[in-house]
Amino acid sequence: MTTATDSPVRTDDPGQNSGGPFALSHLDALEAESVHIFREVAGEFERPVILFSGGKDSIVMLHLALKAFAPAPVPFSLLHVDTGHNFPEVIAYRDRVAAEHNLRLHVAHVQDFIDDGRLRERPDGTRNPLQTVPLLDAIESNRFDAVFGGGRRDEEKARAKERVFSLRDEFGAWDPRRQRPELWSLYNGRHAVGEHVRVFPLSNWTELDVWQYIEREGIELPEIYYAHERDVFARSGMWLTAGEWGGPKDNEPVERRLIRYRTVGDMSCTGAVDSDATTIQAVIAEIAASRLTERGATRADDKLSEAAMEDRKREGYF
Amino acid sequence: MSTTIETTATSLLRFATAGSVDDGKSTLVGRLLHDSKSVLADQLEAVEHASRNRGQETPDLALLTDGLRAEREQGITIDVAYRYFATPRRRFILADTPGHVQYTRNMVTGASTAELAVVLVDARNGVVEQTRRHAAVAALLRVPHVVLAVNKMDLVDYAEPVFAAIAAEFTAYAASLGVKDVLAVPISALAGDNVVEPSAHMDWYGGPTLLEHLETVPVGSDPSAEPARFPVQYVIRPQTEEHPDYRGYAGQLASGVLRVGDPVTVLPSGLTTTVAGIDALGRSTDIAWAPQSVTVRLTDDLDISRGDLLAAGPAPAPTKDIEATVSHLNERPLRAGDKVLLKHTTRTVRALVKEISYRIALPTKPGDTLEQRSGAEGLNVNDIGHVVLRTAEPLALDTYSANRRTGSFLLIDPADGTTLTAGMAGEAFETVRTTDAPDAPQEEDWV
Numbered sequence A: 001m002t003t004a005t006d007s008p009v010r011t012d013d014p015g016q017n018s019g020g021p022f023a024l025s026h027l028d029a030l031e032a033e034s035v036h037i038f039r040e041v042a043g044e045f046e047r048p049v050i051l052f053s054g055g056k057d058s059i060v061m062l063h064l065a066l067k068a069f070a071p072a073p074v075p076f077s078l079l080h081v082d083t084g085h086n087f088p089e090v091i092a093y094r095d096r097v098a099a100e101h102n103l104r105l106h107v108a109h110v111q112d113f114i115d116d117g118r119l120r121e122r123p124d125g126t127r128n129p130l131q132t133v134p135l136l137d138a139i140e141s142n143r144f145d146a147v148f149g150g151g152r153r154d155e156e157k158a159r160a161k162e163r164v165f166s167l168r169d170e171f172g173a174w175d176p177r178r179q180r181p182e183l184w185s186l187y188n189g190r191h192a193v194g195e196h197v198r199v200f201p202l203s204n205w206t207e208l209d210v211w212q213y214i215e216r217e218g219i220e221l222p223e224i225y226y227a228h229e230r231d232v233f234a235r236s237g238m239w240l241t242a243g244e245w246g247g248p249k250d251n252e253p254v255e256r257r258l259i260r261y262r263t264v265g266d267m268s269c270t271g272a273v274d275s276d277a278t279t280i281q282a283v284i285a286e287i288a289a290s291r292l293t294e295r296g297a298t299r300a301d302d303k304l305s306e307a308a309m310e311d312r313k314r315e316g317y318f
Numbered sequence B: 001m002s003t004t005i006e007t008t009a010t011s012l013l014r015f016a017t018a019g020s021v022d023d024g025k026s027t028l029v030g031r032l033l034h035d036s037k038s039v040l041a042d043q044l045e046a047v048e049h050a051s052r053n054r055g056q057e058t059p060d061l062a063l064l065t066d067g068l069r070a071e072r073e074q075g076i077t078i079d080v081a082y083r084y085f086a087t088p089r090r091r092f093i094l095a096d097t098p099g100h101v102q103y104t105r106n107m108v109t110g111a112s113t114a115e116l117a118v119v120l121v122d123a124r125n126g127v128v129e130q131t132r133r134h135a136a137v138a139a140l141l142r143v144p145h146v147v148l149a150v151n152k153m154d155l156v157d158y159a160e161p162v163f164a165a166i167a168a169e170f171t172a173y174a175a176s177l178g179v180k181d182v183l184a185v186p187i188s189a190l191a192g193d194n195v196v197e198p199s200a201h202m203d204w205y206g207g208p209t210l211l212e213h214l215e216t217v218p219v220g221s222d223p224s225a226e227p228a229r230f231p232v233q234y235v236i237r238p239q240t241e242e243h244p245d246y247r248g249y250a251g252q253l254a255s256g257v258l259r260v261g262d263p264v265t266v267l268p269s270g271l272t273t274t275v276a277g278i279d280a281l282g283r284s285t286d287i288a289w290a291p292q293s294v295t296v297r298l299t300d301d302l303d304i305s306r307g308d309l310l311a312a313g314p315a316p317a318p319t320k321d322i323e324a325t326v327s328h329l330n331e332r333p334l335r336a337g338d339k340v341l342l343k344h345t346t347r348t349v350r351a352l353v354k355e356i357s358y359r360i361a362l363p364t365k366p367g368d369t370l371e372q373r374s375g376a377e378g379l380n381v382n383d384i385g386h387v388v389l390r391t392a393e394p395l396a397l398d399t400y401s402a403n404r405r406t407g408s409f410l411l412i413d414p415a416d417g418t419t420l421t422a423g424m425a426g427e428a429f430e431t432v433r434t435t436d437a438p439d440a441p442q443e444e445d446w447v
Ligand SMILES: Nc1nc2c(ncn2[C@@H]2O[C@H](COP(=O)(O)OP(=O)(O)OP(=O)(O)O)[C@@H](O)[C@H]2O)c(=O)[nH]1
Pocket: B019, B020, B021, B022, B023, B024, B025, B026, B027, B028, B062, B075, B076, B077, B078, B097, B098, B099, B100, B151, B152, B153, B154, B155, B187, B188, B189, B190, B191
């Protein structure tokens, strides 16, 4: 770059001009903080792993990790808990990206646990809560000591309470009343054998920040995040994809609609939203104008009870 | 998120609430989010539903942030909640902290990264012990801006004299802590007066609403006015065919500006070298400034690893003897003779607590100042005090007053990894009375 030293403002980012010559745009500030977190983990842990689902938050996490260690490769492997009800487009994306960056991908299959009796299918067919056991099993058997999650504090009121470095006991459990103080940017990752630390580099990002960053960085996403036609049916006030996972039931008529996914998870509980946003700019405009939160619009599992997320997190969920 | 967000909005203010239990912090946060149209329909619906279940007629806005089961059951905040909102003028990261004395450590967590603290006071009760404690913590952490929000004005008939008396007492106390400018705002978090909209009940108040102030208070420091500090986090050595000889030092600038060609000192070794190149997350550049995360290449092949500090400008002299003001965060007392781990920037070393020089006693009535109590046997949870430490290896510390990032550290229990104490190198308060009253076990001890 040929910027003169007396005017260090990057011309490629018009958002920087309002706060003096050394201002950082909010995206640059968030990026710098996340990269710092990745490097702290690389410096202090033996066996870190990135939870990589092929969803937008985990894609942004991986993108940040790639930038944090460039031109060297990312010093972590990837872990995905496959519910068996994942979107095929997302699984294809996951495999392509892992191969492209030469990263080791561990996959824990919920189906294996159902097959050998360690887990039982739920009456409602959703497999989202079933992910915790395979996740903890993978962490234990691979002796992962730091596990990066893409959780953001703006997603949910229990997540809003969690530290960036979140200690899990030997049962993988989170105790919200016994969180360590976390001051400045000094992260304490010390843990006993058998314990691990969940690390949330995107803690301070909002959904809109994630999308704006995806636009700025030109990051490719699985196509289901953009508007497309799909066979869907209505359940619990949201559009679910018709498929082998157990939907629709007889009284649930299937129709073809123009939709997109705002979050990506288990097909049985991730709803699509009506949308004609086929470009990243259109998606950003749609989110900025939305009167519903991302989880409120798309997740059946969080409507179960007031403290559904806290309860799942206590047991070791993402 | 409001529909009026400009996608180019840039400046970011991190702020925290503070003040005694039930003074209305979470209600204020809920009001701020609600009236700035940052609460989405499903969130509001959930709060209305939860409020009805609790037999309340109007939605309890505190439920927007009191997200833990135990918090909702007890109607208090236990741990910090972080919330995010934006107005056309600014983006905000807000930490709603607990007022209960038992959870002071969580308030310390929330305030440590804040650039502004909103200290709430219940207009009926005025400044109480916990108000003084939180104000002292905010001053200790050097939160640059403090706002006093005199809340529940609806319960005192919106009377100016009530507000004026509290504002005068608090401002005098804050000045004794070294906090120079305090803005006092009379509000009702419940009714919304002077939070986002100006109050119709308090004509006598001519100042800004709380949100107006949050939107316009100057933030950020000027990196060009500070010496550069770059703690090395990680050494990047790809050793690939494409980059066989690349060696870069990854880190985040803690302060200042680094340019290609700048001479730098490597601490604690004291060796000097020159910045050969800067890679800003994959893109080569010739200048970087705090708080950017970058990778620095140097002209000389020196032995540098995680924990070293690259410094330009006046560099701190590495030392094994540290004097610091500390805030003790754990139920286990901190005593002279304790062996701990000290985490400073990217370096963790063994350390010995040589001496608890004194505990700082907070004033208990208007007009009193902070007082040193020497001869303290140890520091109990929530105590603020002054200690002398000896480390196994030299550290390059700035004073906390000069640099929040390179002047701060944690003490950690080597046995189980618990975070024990937050440390700030140097003297925190210039105004502590040095009468050296002996430390008797205190009834008003912070437990
Ligand atoms: N009348 C009146 N009541 C208020 C006002 N603000 C808060 N309250 C009430 O005061 C009580 C405590 O409010 P919270 O917001 O939970 O207090 P807090 O400061 O967050 O408490 P902790 O987080 O536990 O320290 C609730 O019953 C509120 O409804 C106000 O402006 N006027």
